Amino acid sequence: MVTLSVNGVEQTVPVSVQASLLTVLRNDLCLNSPKYGCGLGECGACTVLVDGVAARSCVIPAAHAGGRAVTTLEGLGSAGRLHPVQQAFIDEQAAQCGYCLSGMIVMTAALLARNPDPTDEEIRRELSGNLCRCGTHLEILKAVKRAAHVMRSASEASS
Structure with a gap:
């Protein structure tokens, strides 16, 4: 289990050692903005902010994101107030x-x-x-x- 702070909300999810942050964001938390592109951290489709720094979520183990602030496109703004x-x-x-x-x-x-x-x-x-x-x-x-x-x-x- 890992507790992630994603878009300002803390959520505890079960994760395997091999699970990437991208996989957890998309499959477990149903956040579809980060995309799977290359799986190697080279194309940028999976970019999220981790503690305010742009990071490739496909190469970050989900367990390593525990205790850090993760922001996806969904967390930058809202439908009523875009970033x-x-x-x-x-x-x-x-x-x-x-x-x-x-x-x-x-x-x-x-x-x-x-x-x-x-x-x-x-x-x-x-x-x-x-x-x-x-x-x-x-x-x-x-x-x-x-x-x-x-x-x-x-x-x-x-x-």
Whole structure:
């Protein structure tokens, strides 16, 4: 058994030694945003935040996530109040098939938490490990820039 804090909710689930965090999130907790892509931590489809850091859930043993804060796309925002990154990806129509989208959004949220004003090169470098086969790369770049602008404006307004 392992107790996981996922999207702010603590849940205890039985896990085998071989179970990845991705498997537990999808199969046991019914969170479908992290996707199985390569199973090797190379494509980014399974990206989640672990203690605020972007991580590939397909290569993290679920037992090692106990006691850590895990955030999936579902935990970034809600249907009534989207996270600025989620809204920016919608506004810029930065998806086609959508398979990579969860990982891209989570990775972007992690980037903007560390660097609120990234350059195009910094965005490209940060997202380079998240594979998109549909070719929405320009729209994704625009979405990241839009989210950064919105988040900076909100931060300045609250200061």
